[in-house]
Amino acid sequence: MRTGSEPTTARSALRMRLWLTLWGLAWAIFGTAAFALAGRPGWAAACGVLWVVVTVDLTMILRHRREGPHYQPGRDVPPYRPPEHRHP
Template identity: 80%
Template sequence: MRTGSEPTTARSALRMRFWLSVWGLIWAIAGTVGFALAGRPGWAAACGVLWLVVTVDMAVILRHIRQGPHFQPGPDIPPYRPPEHRRP
């Protein structure tokens, strides 16, 4: 919900999220391989699931980076009214 107090030049830190995901991906791969070689299948599976989650997150981040900037309402657009809370 837009409140009208957002900065006009606000941007998401997508590139920072991307590089943090790369770091997490490296550790997830290393953990999967390391635990598999050490004979710890449970921990290897946990790192494998983390590897999958990080890969999906990276795909979403890259998709958002490729989309580029989106339209943001200017200062002449009034803020949205907050939803009215109805009590039962």
């Protein structure tokens, strides 16, 4: 719901999320390989699960970045009126 108090210079955090996800992906891959080579299957599986979660997040980030900007109302569009609450 648009209230009219949104910042006019707001930016998406997708670029920062992309870099943090890539950093996490690198560590998840490294952790999976290191724990597997060290003979710690539980920790390797945990890092593998984290690897899957980070990959899904990376996929969503790339999808949102590819979609591009969405329509945002300008200053000439008045804010939405709050819904009226009617009590029975």
